[in-house]
Amino acid sequence: MVKKQRGKTDSSPKNMDREEHAAHFNDSSDEEAPDEVTFEDSKAQALRSMARAIETVRREKELLKEKRRKRQELFQEQKKRKLLPADVLEEIDSSPSKKHKASGSEAEEKQQEAGEETEQRRKKKKRKSPHSRNLKGSYTVTTTKAQTTSFQQQAAADFIQSRLYGPGSCRTTNNEMLSLQNKKAPNKTAAVQFVKKDWACKQKAKAEKEKKRWIHKQKLATC
Amino acid sequence: MGEFKVHRVRFFDYMPSAIRAMAFHDPTEQLALARADGAVEIFNFSDNYFQEKVIPGRDGRAIEALCWAGRRLFSAGLNGEVTEYDLETLRPRYSLEAYGGPVWTLSCNRQGTLLAVGCEDGTVKVFDVLPEKIQFQKNLDRQKGRIMSLSWHPDGTRIAAGTMDMVRIFDAETGGATRRLLVERGPGAARSREVVVWSVVFLSDGTVVSGDSAGKVQVWDSATGTLVQTHPVSKWDVLALAASRDESSLLAGSSEGLVVQFQLLAPAAGRQERQWVRTRTFRNHSHDVRALVHSDTAVVSGGMDTQLVVRPLLDKVEKNTQESAMRKIMFPHRSLVRCVKKAGLLLFQFSDHLELWRLGDSDALGKPGERLPVKRKPEKLLQLKRKGEDHICCSSLSPCGSWLVYSTVSSVRLYRLQRDTHNMSLHKVSRLPRELRCVQQLCFSSDSSRLFASSSQSSVVVVALNQQEVKHLHTLRPKAGSSQPVHLLSPSEDGKWLATASTDGQIHVYDLHKLKVRLHCTLPVHSSCPTAIAIHPTTCCLISAHADQQVFEFSLLQKEYTAWSRALQKQGLHPAWLHRDTPVTHITFNPGNAAHVLMHDAFMFCIIDQSLPLPAAQTKLLNQMTLKSLPAADRLRQSHAFKICKNFQHLLCVDLLDERSLVVVERPLLDIQSQLPAPVRQKKFAT
Structure with a gap:
């Protein structure tokens, strides 16, 4: 019964198709003779289709x-990523006390920030954003956040930037302006800022150390 | 005055944002000012230039133009939206997409019924101003280039629009372009570059004035479409124009920070026809002037150097009086710093993050004026980035140092801080009561068990805090229906009182210890807005400082002004005190001496000793140096109540940590100036 039905359902559209084709054929034959196709044309067509097939392959x-290639790259990257913590561990193992001392406050901050991040991540895992929806399988549909600055807005901002600060606008730097002001002022003072903030790090650190030592000495002397 | 160990704090890197647009409301003398970060500020010029309201900005809301339509304030920006602001809840009321790309300019006709918007795609769109909203009415004829500036003819029939390379005159009724005024390009290499008409002004006699990127101010006749006059003003751009209300004077602001005044004068005596003559030049800015307003008596200018400058015109005001003095407003008139006294913590509020610092320490002793060596350096404990796009509008740190709260226009976030010697952790309190939604000011009670938040309709929300939960207790409302926002909150030390001040000048005091919390009293309303209030911890007196520099003391128990306050009002404050040009932003008390009140503005801090006689008007107010040189007997006779220290300048906060130590947060202007965008290169002689 089932077979029969299936057979029927299978056959009926085919039949219809065939009928339709036939009807179509009949129609065309009624109206006009079949187009003449020259040998060259058909050959060219065959060649073309062959070429196309080759191309797709x-x-x-x-x-x-x-x-x-991409997979290979991904694997390599993952391998590298896996390797990295080991390096870090080694480094930490080799000099644990020095590092800890050196960056007291910074490490603290970082740690704390990291803590926050992990916390946030945990939250994200626990509760997905309210705009997302689970579908069957591993697909989810989410509404993307609207871009804060559209392309047009960016273009407009770039226009005003280029008109006021772009080439041909004859701008100088604040540093230069302030040093000119300083130069023309009745009482000259030290330069407002150096170009490089990290200038002479070592010397500065050394000076700091010396200062501490000196303060300590002073204290001892007064006691 | 006593000796203090001073923590001189210079690590608050507060950076104000550049001024982008301004609009002046003549009837109320209010100035609306938009900054580059999207914040809008309202200054009240009739109340000593006090910054009454601040609407915090938002990422991506790059405001390009502001305008008043009657008492309503509109802005438009590069995000392509026209926004109306609610000046009572201090937030945008609605935003309407103009559908013409980024909006460069906005202009309202003199009747306040139509709003013209100039867009990037070259269209001028006209909106109807309806009671609750605005509605699109029509497009004027579309142009090829972007519309950079707009100005209505005072009778509302024509509109002048500045675009690339030309000025167009439109008929406002039909929307057709009637005239086309071609603006000449700059000389030399600039000839290949389009000239931008940054600003146009349409005067009632049909004259159109344009300022362009070639540095010219040009006067046109709109009836014939001909050029009448050209004034080369600058080698760079003329970025802003403004005309006075009687149209006899015109201002042009340029890239090198100049403001040039033109006046309509007869060129020779006895001649009838008048023309625009360049008369004065003001050099008050180091960077580009982006916004200008010509009020009846003053030139108001602002730009990339973030300062608002009010320069009175000396032919309009009386000379050598306080109103003829120039004003520079560089810091907000509210406190961005919170100080926790016991733990020595400072909370700094930036527009996009908060910073928590621990003060340094020194155990050395020194003579007055000496620098002490620092034993422990100040340390940044925490930097908390805000969530979302809205900028932070207020923040607070509890006196115990374990609660941190900040609010934006859309939300309030409360955090619990846990600190031990090395570690610090931060937990967000997840469920906040529904009432904490739209908040303008935040404050903790002195025992850190309550959080006060000022909300809409000048109400105050009281929230109980403990380790387990955060619970809404009650909402305090004043009796009379006032709709102005509360901008100051001050709880008393013992937790019994809460004082609130709103921008219409009303000060209410609530009694929190009664079973049913209720309004205790309302202070008599002074004509000027309060800028700082505080309740004395022992005498239960409320001290208020106002924008016109008056100081009052009100006894909460007797519900009347105290004898000291009456004496002060009777004798009048010292003229030198009244002539200061920044408001008092913080009041605090000395725990060691009940008679000492400490208050500060941007240029000084003052300890008022209520036990000493008040200074007479003839004596010197700033007499610390003379007192020092006098013998002890004379010193007592000469000393008066106001002890002022000006050693520290550009103050953002002064607070007492304990009886003997003081924290002073400075922000030197030079530090701000060195971080501004690039200025133009000017040739100076002999350099």
Whole structure:
């Protein structure tokens, strides 16, 4: 019964198709004679279709190659990522006390920030954003956040930036302006800022150390 | 005055944002000012230039133009939206997409019924101003280039629009372009570059004035479409123009920070026809002037150097009086710093993050004026980035140092801080009561068990805090229906009182210890807005400082002004005190001496000793140096109540940590100036 039905359902559209084709054929034959196709034309067509087939095969191969290459890269990257903590661990193992002392406050801050981050991440895992929805399988649909600055807005901001600060606007730097002011002022003072903030790090650190030592000495002397 | 160990704090990197647009409301003398970060500020010029309201900015809301339509304030920006602001809840009321790309300019006709908006795509769109909203009415003829500036003819029939390379005159009724005024490009290499008409002004006699990127101010006749006059003003751009209300004077602001005044004068005596003559030049800015307003008596200018400058015109005001003095407003008239006294913590509020610092320490002793060596350096404990796009509008740190709260226009976030010697952790309190939604000011009670938040309709929300939960207790409302926002909150030390001040000048005091919390009293309303209030911890007197520099003391128990306050009003404050040009932003008390009140503005801090006689008007107010040189007997006779220290300048906060130590937060202007965008290169002689 089931078979029969299936057979029927299978056959009926085919039949209809065939009928339709027939009807179509009949129609065309009624109205006009079949088009004449020259040998050259049909040959060219066959060649073209062959070329197309070759092309698609080639493209597929290339795509496959590309995919493989990407996978390979991904693997390598993952491997590297896995390797990194080991290095860090080694480094930490080799000099644990020095590092800890050197960056007291900074490490604290970082740690704290990291704590926050992990906390946030945990939250994200626990509760997805309210705009997302789970579908069957591993797909989710989410509404993307509207871009804060649209392309047009960016273009407009760039326009005003280029008109006021772009080439041909004859701008100088604040540092230069302030040093000119200083130069023209009745009483000259030290330069407002150096170009490089991290200038002479070592010397500065050394000076700091010396200062501490000196303060300590002073204290001892007064006691 | 006593000796203090001073923590001189210079690590608050507060950076104000550049001024982008201004609009002046003549009837109320209010100035609306938009900054580059999207914040809008309202200054009241009739109340000593006090910054009454601040609407915090938002990422991506790049405001390009502001305008008043009657008492309503509109802005438009590069995000392509026209926004109306609610000046009572201090937030945008609604935003309407103009559908013409980024909006460069906005102009309202003199009747306040139509709003013209100039867009990037070259259209001028006209909106109807309806009671509750605005509605699109029509487009004027579309132009090729972007519309950079707009100006209505005072009778509302024509509109002048400045675009690339030309000025167009439109008929406002039909929307057709009637005239096309071609603006000449700059000389030399600039000839290949389009000239931008940054600003136009349409005067009632049909004259159109344009300021362009070639540095010219040009006067046109709109009836014939001809050029009448050209004034080369600058080698760079003329960025802003403004005309006075009687149209006899015109201002042009340029890239090198100049403001040039033109006046309509007869060129020779006895001749009838008048023309625009360049008369004065004001050099008050180091960077580009982006916004200008010509009020009846003064030139108001602002720009990339973030300062608002009010320069009175000396032919309009009386000379050598306080109103003829120039004003520079560089800091907000509210406190961005919170100080926790016991733990020595400072909370700094930036527009996009908060910073928590621990003060340094020194155990050395020194003579007055000496620098002490620092044993422990100040340390940044925490930097908390805000969530979302809205900028932070207020923040607070509890006196115990374990609660941190900040609010934006859309939300309030409360955090619990846990500190031990090395570690610090921060937990967000997840469920806040529904009432904490739209908040303008935040404050903790002195025992850190309550959080006060000022909300809409000048109400105050009281929230109980403990480790387990955060619970809404009650909402305090004043009796009379006032709709102005509360901008100051001050709880008393013992937790019994809460004082609130709103921008219409009303000060209410609530009694929190009664079973049913209720309004205790309302102070008599002074004509000027309060800028700082505080309740004395022992005498239960409320001290208020106002924008016109008056100081009052009100006894909460007797519900009347105290004898000291009456004496002060009777004798009058010292003229030198009244002539200061920044408001008092913080009042605090000395725990060691009940008679000492400490208050500060941007240029000085003052300890008022209520036990000493008040200074007479003839004596010197700033007499610390003379007192020092006098023998002890004379010193007692000469000393008066106001002890002023000006050693520290550009103050953002002064607070007493304990009886003997003081924290002073400075922000030197030079530090701000060195971080501004690039100025133009000017040739100075002999450099």
